[in-house]
Amino acid sequence: MVRYALNRLISLAISLLIASVAIFLVVEVAPGDPASYMLGINAQPDTVAALRTELGLDVSKPERYLTWVSGMLGGDFGTSYTYRAPVAQMIADRLWVSLPLAIYALTLSTLIAFPAGLFAASRRGRAGDMAVMGATQLGVAIPNFWFAMMLVLVFSITLRWFGAGGFPGWDAGLGAGLKALTLPAVALALPQAAILARVMRSALIDILGEDFMRTARAKGLSRRQALWRHGVRNALIPVLTIIGLQFSFLLAGAIIIEQVFFLPGLGRLVFQSITQRDLIVVESVVMLLVFAVIVVNFAVDLAYAAADPRLRTRT
């Protein structure tokens, strides 16, 4: 088990290394010099050069890469070109919106998908199954940002249950914060829940056909008992994979959803930085998101081992 975890940890480190190089290279080839962009077309060459020195743009590329990476390892993400503020602080502020949103959505999606998938699988081919499958088919097809707009239309504009957007900050209280995140989280969660429910259902149905389910029935377990005791844990393995993947979708989805609800999260930060060519911020946020996804996948790998004893003894 320890060896398995170590193995995964090494590949995690390698993934991060390659990811950081890839992101750095992509941003490096970006057309346009941030310094001249910031100072405008009419800037004096020596002013631009001074700013380049200040921003650390005048050293060689490998050096800049090393500075960037070693800075990140120490929690220093550099200084924003436009705001002249530490990127780490900017990201930290926004993370307090984006991360709770992603977790809120993942929780909702899992809470909806598990019972739905279980219900559909246990009523395979019957009306209940058809209804759930029809709903998920629709859920998969809905773009989450459009769904968000429709939620706003119904629950904010028509019913006035929620605000149409914005975020009061956690200082306004946990309830107010959560309330502001509820519509965005639902918009993010439902399409994902549809996917997850489908995966859950098909994983369970595959397992219902396994020989050991028949063995369980021959022992005297009822259909329901067999499904719960033997089906669910085995179905967890493919489901965990999807949950891991979904985290990455949720992070990306959150970037777009934040636009719909005017939430001051990482997404808005990224888009502001893009329009201002504040590439150090873009670079760092993307790296952070990649880091989060890779770490979540690492956690999923560990969860696999917990769910599947075959992985523990094999190395």
Added chain:
Amino acid sequence: MTLLSVAALSVSIHDTPILKDVSLSVAPGQIVALTGESGSGKSMTALAVMRLLPEGAEAQGRIALAGADLMARTEAQMCAVRGNDIGMIFQEPMTALNPVMTIGDQVAETILVHGAMGRAQARDRARAVLARVGLPEDRFPLSLYPHQLSGGQRQRVVIAMAIALRPKLLIADEPTTALDVTTQAQILDLLKGLVAEEGMGLMMITHDLAVVAGMADQIVVMRHGAVVEQGPARAVLSAPAQAYTRALLEASGHRANLPEAAPQGALLQVRGVSRDYRTPRKRLFGPHGTVRAVKDVSFEIQKGERVGLVGESGCGKSTLTRALLGLEPVQAGQILLDGQPVYAHGHPNLAVRRKIQVVFQDPYGSFNPRHRVARLITEPFHLLESPPTGAARERAIAEALTAVGLQPDDAGKYIHAFSGGQRQRIAIARALIIRPELIVFDEAVSALDVRVRAQILDLMADLSRQYGLTYLFISHDLSVVRTITDRVMVMRAGEIVEAGPTEQVFDTPSHWYTKALIAAAPRLPEGIGGSDAARPAL
């Protein structure tokens, strides 16, 4: 007094009749064997008794356990019967256990689900039952997971689960078909012992009449969902009343009439061959481990000889086959065909490869489902420098199909139009079409029903007579190897432990392992079955 009585049982799935008017009974302490070819409905009968028929199946008739009507029970009442009054064992031990649950928990579950005792007592009982089936706790802790056990050990766990509550009736559906012959003998002994000691009734489903002969008190022969014949095992086996039973018996002990071998010089020479496999790295950048699957194997096959290679699963015979076919390189030694290496300079040697062809086990997986028979069987033409075209190609196809007992116009059909036996004929046609010097039969009749198997063996004998075939026949089934080869090699753990003329090896084996194999193989009693009853059928 009867324990289980099935009367006029009929089952249909979506209006297709599966079982027709099946009646049988099992007494306490009695072993009743249900036998027949695939599709005869024997497994369906067992599932009907368990009331675990697939969805959409409808059953009619009477099934009574110790006088109580099972057909009238509700599903909830049946759950109380299953595992408690009736235990069941399945064919595939590799998949019959939940991979993510310990064996102790799985055995205890049978006890707990019936509320028979508390958690601690259930664990004690699980421990005792596992010990009873030959898995004592000191060597097989309850905390093991199924993947840590071999196939035979897993089957013991399945049996432990089935007998944990001392059911009155045990149903075993092909319990040893997936196991090696020595393991099979042990499991059959275990089942016999359980019946004798606990006084259970055992309904055992098997296609293997030799197993039936060694186990059963009563025998029920089924075909197309109906009972053909039933009665005391000894009586039915020694004097079958029905032609179908006779045909099955004859096919089970069938001996092909192989022409005398006329060896004429070495064809295949295998010299000191070893084959290693890489095992996954233990650490990310650590070295690969290696497993030596074939160890320093040497033998020769003469032109015109028919040689058998027997061994249990994992003995290295498949690995050796791949090396012989030039599909994989070897780590040491040489494989020469007609004096030339089959694998040279990192590539299979095509000039040699056209001299060797193969027939595989699986009649369903051996053909690309998207091609027609003509294209399928002419694939080896690829090996020829100037493959026949036009009329010559047509002629070759027609000749190959005719040789294996099919029609020339079968060439235009897709493979799914053919039965398992016919597919094996097509596989032989494919191997024959370029007239190779050597054919490798890799478990080529193992997936077939006995009567089809007998026909294919006869076909091989005919072809030997007609074309003077040289072949290597690889099988785990000793009785088949005995009838279709002149010489046999016994393989164990990557080594050939014994080799010699077939009759001599079978009659007077010298290596302990050969002796164990022959002793373990179930056999029909003397004088039963076979076209040549004077020779002792294995």
Added chain:
Amino acid sequence: MRRSLALGAALTALVLAGGLLSFVWTPHAVDGMAIADRLKPPSAAHWLGTDHFGRDILSMIMVGARTSIAVALVAVGIGMGLGVPLGLAAAAHKGGWLDEVISRGNDLIFAFPSLVIAILITAVFGAGAVNAIVAIGIFNVPVFARLTRGAALSLWEREFVLAARVAGKGRLRISAEHILPNVANLLIVQGTIQFSLGILAEAGLSYVGLGAQPPVPSWGRMLADAQTMVALAPHVALMPGLAIVLTVLGLNLLGDGLRDALDPRLRRRRP
């Protein structure tokens, strides 16, 4: 289920037909403004109403379909064109360095949050349909490579492939002759799914301004434009959204239906 196949095919055909028709005819011109007609609800003259510039929404949707289809189709083409050969090659050299490199590469790309990287690419190289295609296409490559490799690996173990090897055929020839035709069904099904995901992704990128740029109409941007007017004229936001939903739904149903129809169920249980 034949019904889902028929419904999916019908919806897909409808969208394709609408897109193609828009090359020669739309109910109204999409480049002219008619401020007098702005934000009109659906009517006989404008079946789906008009937007804030008074343009006919149905016409916009028809023209927008071209963008969605083109972007998604090319992205699937990139994914298949690169992914399938890579997957076939990896399976043919199972365990070799090529397999290792391809599989690790796949894992790595999978570890990236795709839309985030798409945003990065369009941010750095500029917004536009071409960059959107590249960004979406890159993430289709490992999808097809993995699918192909997985299916091909099990085929390589099948006896008919062994028979072909015994017949002296090389890896390339076996891949083309035996492996590819037998994974084609899977690829078609996955293709429709990736196509629908591509449409969703393109809509998302256009919505945040990183996809197709004006004046090229696209569904995502129609929604972005509509956002501030949701309260005033809900149909402006509703209609393009429904177009996306029906297109994606149609493709998914088509994929499901094809999977059922193409599965030959040749894998019979052995006795």
